[in-house]
């Protein structure tokens with residue numbers, strides 16, 4: 096029988112993971128182990144990504160508890176001043192975020208790391224307090240020694256709070272790592288199957304079995320199954336990626352045959368879905384693969400649900416809006432985004448003016464940047480692509496954009512070169528074998544490869560920690576599918592909303608709080624109602640109860 100916590104869906108318990116933004120893991124470890132004579136503590140403010148199968152806590156911001164805010168601090172334990180704890184709780188409530196307490200057990204790298212009895216008592220009281228007062232916030236904790244990490248989440252049940260182990264710590268950076276931090280027997284953990292051992296034997300010779308295992312554990316979402324997308328999907332399957340989600344609304348036409356990997360002329364005649372062709376290719380390469388073919392627009396709500404549980408998103412389409420959208424999901428859900436694009440331009444005299452392409456790998460967090468920072472897409476073009484049909488028509492008449500019936504030139508070798516440059520770097524991201532090159536452009540006419548260095552804009556609205564970074568389900572995703580390219584039909588605009596535009600904050604809150612499977616979040620109200628001053632009395636009941644970690 097499955098017990099369910101009172102604010103999660105009444106089914107089997109999901110799998111719990113903590114995802115840290117790029118650079119956060121190092122920042123935490125540097126702070127916690129600056130000196131091994133005493134314990135240190137910090138707090139991760141986190142968004143939440145929730146589906147029935149998986150709950151991810153998304154590390155948005157790491158806050159170091161400053162030395163003046165410890166009541167005491169030694170090798171055997173520490174206590175944080177209550178005013179400081181209150182301030183953090185207030186911030187969580189105000190922003191609707193969840194809280195992950197992090198502390199060190201500074202002695203050695205023993206694998207037998209776990210929370211102490213004092214940790215148990217403190218965290219239980221903290222969890223009871225949070226679930227009583229802060230609707231929508233989750234409470235978890237992470238303990239680290241010099242070699243290992245362990246984590247747990249506390250959840251509310253009718254008869255009190257209970258802890259559940261967090262099984263994975265995901266580092267959304269270079270190298271990308273999916274660390275198994277469960278204390279359970281590892282014998283049932285995913286490993287290479289007998290079949291995979293055979294089919295990937297030749298690359299294991301050079302890149303090792305550990306790297307191959309890392310590749311087999313990740314889930315990659317590919318947006319677009321055309322010339323580049325299909326080539327990348329095939330390459331990922333040959334690399335050993337076992338979990339693939341492929342999203343594309345289109346069916347194959349005869350004119351796709353010059354570049355779509357795995358496509359036959361029969362597929363073109365029959366108008367087979369591009370995602371079906373790509374998943375057929377994957378299954379033919381690796382029968383053990385889990386491949387999900389989603390014949391839908393990336394803007395569809397189902398596509399978003401599939402993408403937010405991926406580890407890496409590849410966007411291989413021919414427009415700006417999908418790149419903007421993929422980056423939004425990547426930043427919000429802490430998922431690295433690989434953008435792949437090509438360009439062929441024919442001059443007025445019929446000569447080739449440009450035959451080029453590029454990939455860009457955007458890592459979410461302090462040591463990364465985003466496609467917005469790198470200007471990989473044009474926000475104005477994206478907005479036009481997302482506009483309704485009438486507005487698009489006006490832009491076409493002004494000559495600003497081409498009509499939808501204008502086809503861009505394409506050739507398979509260009510797609511192939513650029514897709515494979517990106518594949519090599521995805522391989523390197525998962526199983527590092529060389530320096531990470533996050534942005535590389537290819538000029539076919541000149542025969543040149545050009546790496547670029549991108550700087551993160553510290554105030555970027557998308558990828559900074561004052562932007563969307565790590566907000567997860569807290570920030571509603573605009574429903575572009577409703578308006579994009581469609582004639583504006585006033586009968587579909589809900590009453591009381593005149594523009595068919597983005598949700599208001601109230602509507603968004605109503606939506607998240609009335610959906611059973613979604614953690615109810617009502618940040619502004621929670622902040623207003625928060626009686627944080629009660630916290631001190633409750634949490635410190637029992638004398639030295641705040642003292643933690645007497646390991």
Ligand SMILES: [Zn+2]
Nearest residue numbers: 465468555558
């Ligand atoms: Zn950015």
Ligand SMILES: [Zn+2]
Nearest residue numbers: 211214643644
């Ligand atoms: Zn401890």
